[in-house]
Amino acid sequence: MNNEQLIETLKKIVKPYIQDEAAFEDLSEETDFVNDLKINSANLVDVILDVEDEFDIEIDNDSMEQMLSVQAAMEIIKTKLNQK
């Protein structure tokens, strides 16, 4: 999976939780889940669970701790996929 596909998949995952449409339209690697997309922090856990389901990976607590942006999520997903 290349970066573009990864971003597209992430976009699909976060869509139900975003509260800023404009930031969602402009989503890039730099986008922050909370500060930009205004995802409720209680829903971040849903994003993480959905990522686990979608990619069939397990996101441990140390990785989850960093998962605040699209870029961080992409790096974690790539690392976990490589470990499979």
Next chain:
Amino acid sequence: MVGNDIVDLKLAKIESNWQRPGFLTKIFTEKERKMIECSSDPFQLVWLFWSMKESAYKCYVQKKSIRFYAPTKLECELLSATEGLVLFEDKTYYTNSKITKNYISTEAQHIRDAKTEHYHFEFNTRTSAKQSEIIRDELKKITATTLNVPFDSLSIKKNSVGVPKLYLNNKQLQASFSMSHHGNYGVYSIVNTNR
């Protein structure tokens, strides 16, 4: 230092499914999960603990300017139905919650019983930006009165980690405050307003 968080209970029911597999283990410690399991109202305890963690986290971020997402690292203890502690690393945060049938609102501080000014809102708009503006305006109003300065000389801007700060004519004030809104409800808390 004060941090707060509010949860609209009706919206929480729709937005989050706390019974979803994995949800509780990603957010709560084993001890907290046991308490939730044994509770007569697990839904309420889930959101009480959540608001305690979130408000303590907001205190921490104000002080340290470091963001992270590690809800299980902050552990809640209840001292009474509405008072509690949140333990994180070597720090203790003291929490006070307000539980109504509509919302749960928590205020966390690093000093026990420090005096705060706080105000709860019930909105007739669901637009997030509009709600945020209403809370900011009220916070500026009360600060203008406390400091005896014109309303328009005050502004609120977020810093690099997304923490809002009060400014008087572009000079940052040392006031610690926190704002939260969710669903139909909002709250601000403020301490130590000095020039």
